[in-house]
Amino acid sequence: IYDVDREAFYFIEMNTRIQVEHTVTEMITGIDLVRWQIDLAAGTPPGVRQNEIVRRGHAIQARIYAERPAKNFLPSPGRLTRVSMPAEAGDLRIDTGIRSEDLVTPHYDPMIAKMIAWGETRDGAIARLEAALAGTLVEGVEHNIAFLREALISPSFREAAMTTRFVEQWQSMQRAR
Numbered sequence: 001i002y003d004v005d006r007e008a009f010y011f012i013e014m015n016t017r018i019q020v021e022h023t024v025t026e027m028i029t030g031i032d033l034v035r036w037q038i039d040l041a042a043g044t045p046p047g048v049r050q051n052e053i054v055r056r057g058h059a060i061q062a063r064i065y066a067e068r069p070a071k072n073f074l075p076s077p078g079r080l081t082r083v084s085m086p087a088e089a090g091d092l093r094i095d096t097g098i099r100s101e102d103l104v105t106p107h108y109d110p111m112i113a114k115m116i117a118w119g120e121t122r123d124g125a126i127a128r129l130e131a132a133l134a135g136t137l138v139e140g141v142e143h144n145i146a147f148l149r150e151a152l153i154s155p156s157f158r159e160a161a162m163t164t165r166f167v168e169q170w171q172s173m174q175r176a177r
Contacts, residue, residue, distance in 0.1 A: 020063070023093060023116045027059035058125040059118045062133060062148045066110040069147040070174050073167075077106045081140035086132050091118045094132075104141055112138060122160075126152055 002009045022033045031053065036046050066076045083100045086092065096113035104110050115132055119125035130152045133145055150170065156162045 020114070021061060023095065023114060024059045024061050027093060027116055027118045028055050028057055029053055030056070057118055057120045058122045059116055060122075060125045060129050061114055061116045062129055062152075063114050064112040064133075064136065064138065064148070065144050066104040066112055066138075066141040067144050068142045069144050070171065072171075073144070075104075075106060075110045076142035077104050077110065078141040079103050080112070080138065082137060083112070083139075084137040085113065085115075086135040091128050092116070092132050093118075110141075112143065123158075126158070 001012055018034060018037060025031070026033055031048070040046065065073075066078070066080075067073045068076050080098060080100060080102050083098060083102075085094055085096070088094050093116040094113055095116070098104075098112050104112070115129065115136070117125050117129035117132055119128050130149055133149050133152070136145055138145060147170070151157055151166070154162075154166075156166065
């Protein structure tokens, strides 16, 4: 996109589908984006203008996967012998279709759940998510819960100073243990 004088140009990304992370937006705005998408497709306007949308607090999402973080995050197919997650609340949302005895196959995405936590502050959202992950039990397959918890409590994450080398550095630390 060029400016009005065609002297400067800008790139814009547009995704015409709901993204996996839409739950974070929903938690901080209280707007059901999927419902909006369906309503818009049916010709019903949203009923709220952009400048009327209010952001409240912070939200963070973690994706629980049947995978092996120490082995380059390879999938971990198998039977989920036991799955237990904390109860959802106003500050915790869990999107899942998995339960005990379900099978994680190598033919599909091995995601077990999306866990989204909200807090008045970023630290509050992190603490709520860490507590929810600590209260989650997945047995029968390897999973990434310990990795997610370590990431949440890491100084670089707490200070919002993570880099693209975080996973590589974490894997090096695991090998050194």
